[in-house]
Amino acid sequence: MASKPFRHWTQWVFAAAAILFFFGSLILVNPSNLYVSPDETANAFFGTRFSETGSFSTDVNELSLILGDRIHPRSTVSHEGMLKPGSFLGLPFLYGLIAMVLGSWVFWVLTPLMAIVAAEAWRRIMQHLMSPELATLSAGIFLLHPALWYYSARGLMHNVLFVSVLVIGVWMLVDRPVRQKKKVHWLNDPLGGFLLMLALMVRTSELWWVIGLALIGGLVFFPRLSFRRVGNVFLGVLVGAVLMLGANTLVYGGPFVTGYTVGLENVSIDLTAGDSVDGVAIFPFGIHPRSAWLHFNAYGVQLFWWLSVLTVLGVFTFLADKKRRLWRWVFTMSFVLIGAWLVLMYGSWEIHDNPDPSQITMANSYVRYWLPMYLMSSVFVASAIGWMIQRGRTPIAKGLFVGGFCLFLLGLSINTTFVHGDDALLQARQSLLTSSEIQASVLSLVEADAVVIVDRADKLFFPHRNVWYPLRDEATYDAMPILVEHGPLYYYGITFPDVDLTYLNESRLKRMGLQIERLETYHLESLYRIYPE
Incomplete structure (x- = not known):
């Protein structure tokens, strides 16, 4: 039985965590609607388009048809001249539906709000396994986990929404919260089944x-x-499956075709930042235990070392409790099995989202892929904290420990999420503000019908201009004469040294009857115009 001070503190901790989490997640909001990654940019574009037109596909781009569907940014595909989502449809579909009523501004707040609802659902589920106080503490720890907080701020990535919808679906099935005259309503089961399928659509x-x-x-x-x-659960699953497979058919032409596989026979796939790591194969990159362990150690253990220590301790304290011992073992084994699966599946692949592969940061995809593992570990962290609190001799000592220890954990979480590393949210915010200025300047210099060749800057100029990536590709150079023939052509990327610019103008581009000139420089990057000689 938890002490009254502990019970009092956990309620305040969760409420404060939810408020702090929500407002902290809005740090990247900016008037230019720029996003950190091409995934977020694409989801914002297609979510907005779906809310305005009821369709994910754009109008046919005739120039893209001529050039074999190559004019498109990352995280999108061009199929028969039309841009389509390059990933799964769940997020732009769900958020687009809500934006039909509230407008696209809601994209900034939907994921943090869904995460808070999921945390409350998690609290209700965990009350079946542990005391209400520890369940509440677990939910608060999950909300302020650096991984969840970071990717809730970058809320147009799929991962937090997936975990949130999945947890809410499980809550419907386990806790059955929908009631009618204090009796459990039959709708809980089909709603739960439907939400599980909606999570898989995401x-x-x-x-x-x-x-x-x-x-x-x-x-x-x-x-x-x-x-x-x-039967009721199956009904919900069936409705969700029809929705998912029907949407795939309407957008991509087949129920089992996604943005990762549409037109695959005509598209060269670049596996640099995990674009195809989201395929539906069981182990798309094989099983490489050594690589998986190294990545898990870096991103699952060392990056959040304080939570790792508490998780290890918490496993023992959680299993030592004699109440609902069978259920506790089932939960722990599920944690181990799901964690092992996720680590082997994603950890076996080398993913480098940061241009510097030596950087171990929150922005690397392993962190977001392992969100389900972090969620489940919050139970063990809460159990460990509860065990340490019980070592206190007086209610005052226990209350002071809760407050002090939670502030300690909060400080580490804030530092990891907002401050530490090149990709932390404060640095990301400053980068977006700088990018906003660059975007405004470049768009003022580049005609509306121009094509801009980019390496990683497609998220700055799409959907305002047609973009082609990357520059350093033979297909790009082969297409340049055709692109110049049909309209203005530019390149935006790392500034060329004078020797490289001379080589391009006197050899590589000259052979194609083209020249390149620098128009404007922005820090380490420049805008170039490519034109007929």
Whole structure:
């Protein structure tokens, strides 16, 4: 039985965590609607387009048709001259529906709000395994976990929404919160099944371990399940599956085709930043235990070392509690199995989102891929804190420990999320403000019908201008004469040394009857015009 000071503190901790989490997640809001990654930029574009037109596809770009569907930014695909989402449809579909009513400004707040709802759902679920106070503490720890906080601020990535919808769906099935005259309503089960499928529509690549989780849940709860409940859940799953497969068919031409596979026979896929790591194959890159361990150690253990220590301690304190011991073992084994799957699946692949591959930062994709693992570990962290609190001799000592220790954890979380590393949110905010100035300047110099060749700057200029990437590709050089023939052509990227510019003008481009000149320099990058000789 938890002490009154502990019970009092946990309620305040969760409320304060939710408020701090929400407002902290808005740090990247900017009037230019610029985003950190091409994934976010694409989701914002297609979510807005769906809210305005009811369609994800753009009008046909005739020039892109001529050039084999090569005119498009990263995280999108061009298919038969039309731009389509280059990933899964769940996020732009769901957020686009809401934006039909509230407007696209809502994109900035939807993911933080969904995460808060998911944290409350997690609290309710965990009350079946641990005391209400520890369940509340677990939810607060999850909200302020650096990984969740960071990717809630970058809320148009799929991962936080996937985890949030999945947790809310499980809550519907386990806690059955929908009531009618204090009686459990039958709608809980179909809603739960539907939300599980909606989560998979957001990230279909998580299909296999979600199926495994459902099988474990089915086996554990089998004695309590009736045919009616199973049928109701299946009904919700069926409706969600029809929605997902129907949307894929309408957008990509087939129920099992996604943005990662559409037109694959005609498109060269670059696997630099995990663009295809989201495919639906069981282990798309094989199993490489050594690589998986090294990546897990770097991004799962060392990056959040204080939570790792508490998790290890918490596993023992959690299992040592004799209350609901079987359920605690089932949860712990599920954590181990799901964690092992995610680590082997994603950790086996070399992913470098940062241009400097030696940097271990929050922005690397391993962190967001392992969000389900961090969520489940919050239970063990809370259990460890609860065990340490019980070592206090007086209620005052216990209360002071809760407050002091939570402030300690909060400080580490804020430092990791907002301050530490080149990709921390404060640095990301400053980068977006600088990019906003660059965007305004470049758009004032580049005609509306121009094509801009970029390396990583497509997120600055799309959808305001047609973009082609990258420069250092033979197909790009082969297309330059055709691009120049049809309209203005520019390149924006790292500033060329004078010797490289001379080489281009006297050899490489000269052979094609083209020249290049620098128009403007922005820090380490420049805007160039490519024109007929």
